[in-house]
Amino acid sequence: MSLRIVVAVKYVPDATGDRHFADDLTTDRDAVDGLLSELDEYAVEQALQIAEAADDAEITVLTVGPADAKDALRKALSMGADKAVHVEDDALHGTDVMGTSLVLAKAIEHAGFDLVVTGMASTDGTAGVVPALLAERLGIPQVTLLSEVAVSGGKVTGRRDGDAASEQVEASLPALVSVTDQSGEARYPSFKGIMAAKKKPVEALDLSDLGIDAADVGLAGAWTAVQEAAARPARSAGTIVKDEGEGGKQLAAFLAEHKFI
Amino acid sequence: MQSYGPQPVSRQLPTEEARDLLALTRDLAQREIAPGAAAEEEAGRFPRETFTLIGEAGLLGLPYPEEYGGGGQPYEVYLQVLEELAAARLTVGLGVSVHTLACHAVAHYGSKEQRAEHLPGMLGGTQLGAYCLSEPTSGSDAAALRTRAARDGDDWTIDGTKAWITHGGAADFYTVLARSGGEGAHGISAYLVPGDAPGLSAAPPERKMGLKGSPTAQVHFDGVRVPDTRRIGEPGQGFAIALGALDSGRLGIAACATGVAQAALDAALGYVLERRQFDRPVADFQGLRFMLADMATRIEAGRALYLAAARLRDSGQPFSARAAMAKLFCTDTAMQVTTDAVQLLGGYGYTADFPVERYMREAKVLQIVEGTNQIQRMVVARHLAGPESRG
Ligand SMILES: Cc1cc2nc3c(=O)[nH]c(=O)nc-3n(C[C@H](O)[C@H](O)[C@H](O)COP(=O)(O)OP(=O)(O)OC[C@H]3O[C@@H](n4cnc5c(N)ncnc54)[C@H](O)[C@@H]3O)c2cc1C
Ligand SMILES: Cc1cc2nc3c(=O)[nH]c(=O)nc-3n(C[C@H](O)[C@H](O)[C@H](O)COP(=O)(O)OP(=O)(O)OC[C@H]3O[C@@H](n4cnc5c(N)ncnc54)[C@H](O)[C@@H]3O)c2cc1C
Numbered sequence: 001m002s003l004r005i006v007v008a009v010k011y012v013p014d015a016t017g018d019r020h021f022a023d024d025l026t027t028d029r030d031a032v033d034g035l036l037s038e039l040d041e042y043a044v045e046q047a048l049q050i051a052e053a054a055d056d057a058e059i060t061v062l063t064v065g066p067a068d069a070k071d072a073l074r075k076a077l078s079m080g081a082d083k084a085v086h087v088e089d090d091a092l093h094g095t096d097v098m099g100t101s102l103v104l105a106k107a108i109e110h111a112g113f114d115l116v117v118t119g120m121a122s123t124d125g126t127a128g129v130v131p132a133l134l135a136e137r138l139g140i141p142q143v144t145l146l147s148e149v150a151v152s153g154g155k156v157t158g159r160r161d162g163d164a165a166s167e168q169v170e171a172s173l174p175a176l177v178s179v180t181d182q183s184g185e186a187r188y189p190s191f192k193g194i195m196a197a198k199k200k201p202v203e204a205l206d207l208s209d210l211g212i213d214a215a216d217v218g219l220a221g222a223w224t225a226v227q228e229a230a231a232r233p234a235r236s237a238g239t240i241v242k243d244e245g246e247g248g249k250q251l252a253a254f255l256a257e258h259k260f261i
Numbered sequence: 262m263q264s265y266g267p268q269p270v271s272r273q274l275p276t277e278e279a280r281d282l283l284a285l286t287r288d289l290a291q292r293e294i295a296p297g298a299a300a301e302e303e304a305g306r307f308p309r310e311t312f313t314l315i316g317e318a319g320l321l322g323l324p325y326p327e328e329y330g331g332g333g334q335p336y337e338v339y340l341q342v343l344e345e346l347a348a349a350r351l352t353v354g355l356g357v358s359v360h361t362l363a364c365h366a367v368a369h370y371g372s373k374e375q376r377a378e379h380l381p382g383m384l385g386g387t388q389l390g391a392y393c394l395s396e397p398t399s400g401s402d403a404a405a406l407r408t409r410a411a412r413d414g415d416d417w418t419i420d421g422t423k424a425w426i427t428h429g430g431a432a433d434f435y436t437v438l439a440r441s442g443g444e445g446a447h448g449i450s451a452y453l454v455p456g457d458a459p460g461l462s463a464a465p466p467e468r469k470m471g472l473k474g475s476p477t478a479q480v481h482f483d484g485v486r487v488p489d490t491r492r493i494g495e496p497g498q499g500f501a502i503a504l505g506a507l508d509s510g511r512l513g514i515a516a517c518a519t520g521v522a523q524a525a526l527d528a529a530l531g532y533v534l535e536r537r538q539f540d541r542p543v544a545d546f547q548g549l550r551f552m553l554a555d556m557a558t559r560i561e562a563g564r565a566l567y568l569a570a571a572r573l574r575d576s577g578q579p580f581s582a583r584a585a586m587a588k589l590f591c592t593d594t595a596m597q598v599t600t601d602a603v604q605l606l607g608g609y610g611y612t613a614d615f616p617v618e619r620y621m622r623e624a625k626v627l628q629i630v631e632g633t634n635q636i637q638r639m640v641v642a643r644h645l646a647g648p649e650s651r652g
Contacts (some may be wrong), residue, residue, distance in 0.1 A: 188289060191319030191332055194281045 316386025
């Protein structure tokens with residue numbers, strides 16, 4: 001039977017762009033281009049490798065986000081995923097991690113799955129908790145932060161590299177894994193992949209399709225709220241040491257003064 | 262976003278798929294090609310793995326039919342991809358152009374069987390091609406070539422030396438023009454020779470002024486046997502095949518030149534906005550502003566010219582004169598713009614710490630390859646005033 005993989009991918013503001021908060025302290029998505037979160041490219045890559053190693057597998061990529069979030073799905077489809085699910089609803093504006101994980105969980109159940117793959121964190125919210133919340137909501141085991149992952153014999157196995165130890169972990173399917181940026185460079189889509197992606201199905205769903213009450217999501221349904229947001233102060237100009245024979249000593253003094261040495 | 266300073270080139274592209282293709286190209290160019298370009302050019306390192314990467318992405322067969330594994334793209338689109346690649350690194354842009362040139366004979370003159378057998382490999386991205394026309398004693402006068410092809414049963418044996426061969430020694434296949442008959446243009450035939458054919462060997466690469474990452478070498482053919490099934494077109498048709506490929510190849514060089522010129526303008530623009538003299542950015546000085554304006558105008562005119570030629574080609578009309586004009590104008594523009602870019606950076610421009618001196622050295626070769634610019638003027642003049650020596 002076909003291995004059904006669902007990859008959760010987030011559409012995020014380009015980190016190289018000039019990112020801002022809007023007046024309601026949500027991300028201003030109009031001012032800057034968005035893209036598939038770079039950390040989720042690793043998730044797509046691992047899903048593709050698992051699918052390539054399996055006899056028969058089907059990859060669904062899933063995003064919860066505004067209309068433009070389709071770009072993230074297209075990117076994942078052009079890399080080689082088979083189909084996509086896009087949950088879009090005006091009521092989702094301002095949803096926090098609780099709401100996001102609720103919507104994702106319902107959509108994953110709707111799509112059908114044996115394995116859920118996520119990134120280690122988004123590059124904008126960077127909460128890093130959605131994978132754990134998702135596994136909890138789906139009632140399945142989670143093996144997170146893997147830098148190596150494989151599926152065989154109804155199990156998912158992987159390696160989790162910590163500071164003190166490198167752990168070999170496994171879970172029986174259905175399960176959820178999140179993968180790190182050490183799991184292997186994501187492939188570029190090919191031109192043929194880009195053209196093929198245009199013909200792949202993207203299922204559009206809203207909250208009512210998933211049977212979710214709008215009151216449980218959005219700014220109003222959020223368990224957390226952003227109270228205030230201020231731009232980080234610009235970095236102050238560094239100190240320039242002019243080497244007139246004493247440069248080395250001056251550098252050492254600077255480092256000592258700031259307790260680097 | 263700031264609306265001045267270096268900007269991505271705004272392009273008119275015919276389809277959404279073309280826009281996606283250009284976005285993919287820019288991504289590859291910025292993330293995989295440009296970062297290592299300066300150091301690798303200085304070291305004279307050929308980035309074979311870059312060709313594998315862009316081959317996997319589908320960029321090594323763009324203007325050929327999808328039926329044979331190509332990208333099915335018009336020249337209007339393919340050339341703009343080349344321009345972006347060349348702007349990141351000429352070794353890659355020119356390499357793709359030469360590879361595309363080397364596929365031309367089989368794609369346009371090969372039999373149905375030959376196309377089915379060879380093209381999927383040639384266009385699929387794993388193989389890299391070379392094009393063997395020039396010889397030590399025949400450059401501009403290419404029809405005087407002396408490499409011999411002699412019929413021997415079902416085979417041909419090829420003997421002789423080709424010169425200036427881009428990817429010589431690195432290529433997986435060679436499209437070779439050799440003399441199978443008498444003197445002159447009508448005695449030449451075209452052959453597709455595998456890179457590992459016994460008797461084929463490459464000399465050490467030339468030590469060039471620029472474009473050092475791209476191997477340019479003599480290729481020796483010492484009794485190289487190829488079956489008659491690898492002869493492309495009719496015996497004696499080779500020179501016509503070679504010239505047909507060159508018309509298209511010249512558009513490739515024009516696009517590469519535009520890319521190099523654009524890269525030089527962008528580098529210079531970035532610099533003059535930052536560099537301060539007399540208490541202001543040097544970009545304030547009108548003498549420099551007018552140079553920038555002229556550089557940008559020439560680049561844009563060149564781009565418009567090569568695209569006009571490409572659209573003629575794409576619509577099936579004769580485009581040979583327009584292609585020669587584009588090659589001539591765009592490469593002369595690249596020489597001028599890159600020289601000006603060095604000037605705009607002052608002393609820093611003359612050092613290898615900034616890319617503009619490299620662009621200047623790269624631009625020079627584009628005035629020479631695929632027909633020198635004197636030859637382009639000759640081609641254009643023949644379209645205007647007919648052949649010379651009519652008596
Ligand atoms: C301080 C703070 C400020 C916030 N500000 C805003 C704001 O201004 N505007 C706003 O809209 N939201 C805001 N949020 C909400 C936050 O962006 C959402 O909670 C987010 O959708 C999930 O959190 P994350 O991105 O940190 O997920 P993480 O837990 O870091 O993500 C891990 C993985 O979960 C998956 N994933 C996460 N989100 C999605 C998704 N939407 N679709 C598919 N897969 C996903 C991906 O695989 C990802 O790699 C804020 C949250 C916090 C904590
Ligand atoms: C880096 C590089 C890569 C190359 N790659 C390839 C390749 O892949 N395949 C290949 O086949 N060739 C390749 N070439 C060869 C290139 O096409 C030739 O160098 C070019 O055609 C000129 O030939 P030549 O060098 O023999 O110069 P010559 O023909 O000897 O020219 C010398 C000078 O005389 C001028 N001249 C010649 N005839 C006329 C005329 N009738 N009227 C006015 N002026 C004239 C020329 O413009 C030039 O200024 C490459 C060359 C270089 C430098």
